[in-house]
Amino acid sequence: MKPLWKIDTTMPAGSTFEPGARHDVVVVGAGLTGLTTAVMLTHAGLDVAVIEAGEVAELASGGNTGKLSLLQGKRLAEIRRHHPAALVRAYVDANREGMGWLTDFADSAGVPYTRRTDHSYAQSPEGVETVRGQHDAAREAGLATRMLAPARLTSTPFPISGAVALEDQVTIDPVKVALALVRELLDGGGTLLTGIRVTGAHALGSPRVETTRGPVFADHIVLATGTPVLDRGLYFTKVRGMRSYCVSFRVPGGPTEGSYLSVDSPTRSIRPVSGADGPDGVAQLIVGGNGHPVGRSDGETAAVDDLVAWTAQHFPGAVETHRWSAQDYESHNQIPFVGAMPRGVGAIRFATGYAKWGLSNAPAAALRLTAEILGTSPRERSSWMNTLATRLTVPADLGRGAIEGARVAAAAAARWVDAESRSVPVPQPDEGTGVVANRAGHPVGISTVDGITRAVSAVCTHLGGVLDWNDAECTWDCPLHASRFTPDGTRIEGPAVEDLKQLPRSGRG
Incomplete structure (x- = not known):
């Protein structure tokens, strides 16, 4: 499952790693957060190194839909429901300044994009009230949104009971942006190190990051890793990891002009791709949605197939070209966490x-x-x-955190019980499938991918959650705090920093 943006794209290999090297700043993660931070600091004259376990735009940055919008579905209404108007306005202003920086950079770097009208819409009458709430929150925050009645939306091939629209939003190829940021970083004297995993960071003494190939020292460390790879501050309990899915299509007659995101479930995200904001100059349509907490799904492939079926119903003749998924994190208090890490003495x-x-x-x-x-x-x-930076935690924030905590506990218990209900040996899994079984009291994950059957410890190396098989990506996913691993146990993402232990196969399992 490779994103549309990465097809036929060559990623930069980076510089040669030097254990013990010293920089002004080390940024961990070569996604959009890490690269934009590194470029800004390089522009300010600092010596910056970016360290990435995979490749540039490896995960969420390379797998998003490429929507750059201040409307953001029902996000503003959700924040306003529990927070003062001043906080919603600050959130919008932050995103406006971020959007302005990115489009200015794209202009200077020659990265094309398209200005479009973005819509938050209701798929049924029950969602119209949420649309109105989004409109009210957006207007209160200074956005020039406008409500649209269904009669104004008859040109869309999918059902809409009401929508709020915001003009002059952007669609862009996120991987082209990331590659342009890398060029800017390197041209400014920065360092890019790929294929090197960071396993820890220390603030006391000489601030440094620990990697699988040795330490790197810096006055400042930035963890731009989706969720922090340090447990201090317990931020893995303050966010929840969500996976969602995308499928791209060639559509007879071309895609819609505007972009759309439903405010009700199941989520539908519609994003047209043109020669100006896509990878290959061919007009396409991206349909996304069906998000769920990581490791807690009845079937990831079924979620993708549902998007394909929906598209076939509303865009007859659509031909699938690519399918992929991505992971991001939602803050329980609905505003991103940004800044100094607790007990980091201002260095992390x-x-x-x-x-x-x-x-x-x-x-x-x-x-x-x-x-x-x-x-x-x-x-x-x-x-x-x-x-x-000075926002307060409100009771609703604590409530959402408590609910998620209860769900994590329930998932932990259920997965252990399920693992204990099945003992090895088990039949060899079919291609693309995995099963968790019990071996001497320890959960074992057995999978077959590309004709190779492997056995690994099915216990997450972060906090011991029993893993769940993701049948769309062929990965082991943790239902507790969203760490993910390949079939051979290699860590992909999440708060875990260590791989799963590989185990010998015994009997048929």
């Missing part, structure tokens, strides 16, 4: 919790991280930075 910073809106939240986070690292005084910073 991080960003997480974009709720799938990284194209604007990532550069906004980078602006704030850069201001803090450069020592810009609060008086000189954008007002939204100070508002978001």
Whole structure:
């Protein structure tokens, strides 16, 4: 499952790793947050190294839909329901400044994009009230949204009971943006190190990151890893990991002109791709949605197939070209966490919790991280930075955290019980499938992928959750805090930093 944006794209290999090297700043993660932060700091004259376990735009940054919008589905209404208008306005202002930075950079770097009208829409009459709430919150925050009645939306081939629209939003190829950021970083004297996993970071003594190939020292460390790979601050309990799916199609007569995101379930995200904002110059349509907490799904492939069936119903003759999925994190208090990490003595910073809106939240986070690292005084910073930095936790935030905590506990218990109900040996799994069984009291994950059957410990190396098989990506996913692993146990993403232990096969299992 490779994203549309990465087809026939060559990723830069990076520089030669030097154990013990010293830089002004080490940024962990070569996604949009890490690269925008690194470029901003390089522009300020600092020596910056970016370290990435995989390749550039490896995960969420390379797998998103390429929507750059301030409307953001029902996000503003959700924030406003439990927070003051000033906080919603600060969130919008942060995303506006992030969006402006990214489009200005795209203009200077020659990355094309398309201005479109974005819509948050209701698929049924029951969702219209949410659309109105989104419109009210957006207007209160200073956005020029407008309500559209169904009579104004008759040209769309899918059902709409009402919508709110915001003009002059953007669709862009996120991988082209990431590659342009890498060029800017390297041209500015920065360092890119790929294929090197960071396993820890230390603030005391000489601040440094630990990697599988040795330490790298820096005055400042930025963890731009989706969710922090350090447990200090317990941010893995303050966000939840969500996976969602995308399928691209060639559509007879071409795709829609605007972009759309439903406010009701099951989620439908519609994003046209043109020669100006896509990878191959061929007009396509991306349909996304069906998100769920990581490791807690009745079937990931079924979620993708549902998107294909929906598209065939409403866009007759659509031909599938690519399918993929991506993972992002939602903050329980609905606003991204950005800034200094607890017990990091000001040397370690991080960003997480974009709720799938990284194209604007990532550069906004980078602006704030850069201001803090450069020592810009609060008086000189954008007002939204100070508002978001001093926001209060409200009872609803605690309630969402408690509910998610209960779900995590339930998932942990259920997975252990399920593992104990099945003992090895088990029949060899069919191609593309995996099963968890019990071997001497320990859950074992057995899978067959590309004709190879493997056995690994099915216990997450983070906090011991029993893993679930993802039949769309052929990965082991943790239902507790969203760590993921390949069939051979290699860590992919999440708060876990260690691989799963590979186990010998015994009997048929």
